[in-house]
Amino acid sequence: MTSKSFSDTKNWLRTARTITEALPFMRRYTGKTFVIKYGGHAMGNQELADIFASDIVLLKQIGINPIVVHGGGPQIGQMLERLKVQSEFIDGLRVTDAATVEIVEMVLSGSINKQIVSAITAAGGTAIGLSGKDGGLIQATKLRRTKRDEESNIEKILDLGFVGEPSRVNPQILTSLERSGMIPVIAPIGLGADGQTYNINADTVAGAVAAAVGASRLLLLTDVAGVLDKEGNLLTDLTTERVRELRDDGTIYGGMLPKLETCVNAVENGVDASVIIDGRMPHSMLLEIFTDRGIGTLIGRQ
Ligand SMILES: Nc1ncnc2c1ncn2[C@@H]1O[C@H](COP(=O)(O)OP(=O)(O)O)[C@@H](O)[C@H]1O
Numbered sequence: 001m002t003s004k005s006f007s008d009t010k011n012w013l014r015t016a017r018t019i020t021e022a023l024p025f026m027r028r029y030t031g032k033t034f035v036i037k038y039g040g041h042a043m044g045n046q047e048l049a050d051i052f053a054s055d056i057v058l059l060k061q062i063g064i065n066p067i068v069v070h071g072g073g074p075q076i077g078q079m080l081e082r083l084k085v086q087s088e089f090i091d092g093l094r095v096t097d098a099a100t101v102e103i104v105e106m107v108l109s110g111s112i113n114k115q116i117v118s119a120i121t122a123a124g125g126t127a128i129g130l131s132g133k134d135g136g137l138i139q140a141t142k143l144r145r146t147k148r149d150e151e152s153n154i155e156k157i158l159d160l161g162f163v164g165e166p167s168r169v170n171p172q173i174l175t176s177l178e179r180s181g182m183i184p185v186i187a188p189i190g191l192g193a194d195g196q197t198y199n200i201n202a203d204t205v206a207g208a209v210a211a212a213v214g215a216s217r218l219l220l221l222t223d224v225a226g227v228l229d230k231e232g233n234l235l236t237d238l239t240t241e242r243v244r245e246l247r248d249d250g251t252i253y254g255g256m257l258p259k260l261e262t263c264v265n266a267v268e269n270g271v272d273a274s275v276i277i278d279g280r281m282p283h284s285m286l287l288e289i290f291t292d293r294g295i296g297t298l299i300g301r302q
């Protein structure tokens with residue numbers, strides 16, 4: 001045997017071992033629903049976006065029902081900058097006035113949603129793009145937030161404008177799409193009872209959708225390896241109790257706040273586990289789902 005063919009054989013064996021390792025996970029997850037939140041930062045470049053799309057098609061092909069909820073925070077930021085509209089964040093949420101909500105909807109439902117649908121279609125899947133407005137998917141109400149003023153110790157009401165929170169998710173439209181072999185791709189826009197459009201954090205929408213459909217897993221793809229401690233080490237497993245401690249001692253901040261709030265709410269509402277993984281790493285979703293090692297941070301009930 002030449003050295004080249006020996007290394008070929010080793011590679012073949014490694015591939016075969018990986019496929020074999022995936023088998024028990026395929027058995028465990030066939031017929032289950034996974035909600036996958038694809039963050040704006042994880043979208044990175046076209047190559048990564050194409051890999052993400054083909055991984056979603058692979059999940060569908062082997063009998064898992066993927067539901068994609070996407071973000072687009074950085075892309076909204078770029079558009080607001082081009083249009084010279086100022087934008088600020090409070091606790092990871094974009095303060096959204098009337099002009100901003102129009103731009104948010106245009107970027108999320110118009111541009112990003114269709115890019116993901118196109119990539120999944122090109123990878124051989126049948127994707128359907130929806131916003132929370134379609135089929136009454138996400139009913140929303142204005143988000144009420146308060147914050148205690150440290151000096152006066154008085155609870156202040158924060159006005160984030162047209163930032164919403166899901167009050168009801170209609171799972172029927174999702175289950176009928178699933179039954180028809182389609183992959184729903186959801187933009188995080190909600191509709192108020194009065195017809196108002198609401199900008200909702202995409203993590204929050206993913207969590208609400210996961211709870212409404214009784215998903216087995218909520219996967220959040222972002223631009224970090226997972227939740228890091230103050231020294232920058234990856235925290236591989238967190239309980240809901242530990243998440244609260246990390247929030248209170250300032251280890252988590254900014255965009256990680258709504259993300260972890262979502263993970264905790266999802267597991268408290270029946271989702272088996274939530275996982276935060278690095279969407280910049282090609283095939284991170286497959287490694288998380290189909291190997292013993294797992295990657296990222298898993299948030300479970302205990
Ligand atoms: N403890 C932490 N571990 C990891 N990231 C954190 C932590 N606390 C805050 N972050 C921030 O959260 C960001 C991820 O949230 P966000 O920017 O909203 O991502 P996405 O666009 O994927 O939703 C990270 O890039 C990081 O800056």
Ligand SMILES: CC(=O)N[C@@H](CCC(=O)OP(=O)(O)O)C(=O)O
Pocket residue numbers: 038039040041070071072073074076092093094104163164188199200201202203255
């Ligand atoms: C209220 C709020 O903050 N909405 C988000 C919606 C998009 C989003 O969540 O995108 P990422 O997941 O990429 O951060 C925003 O306007 O940026």
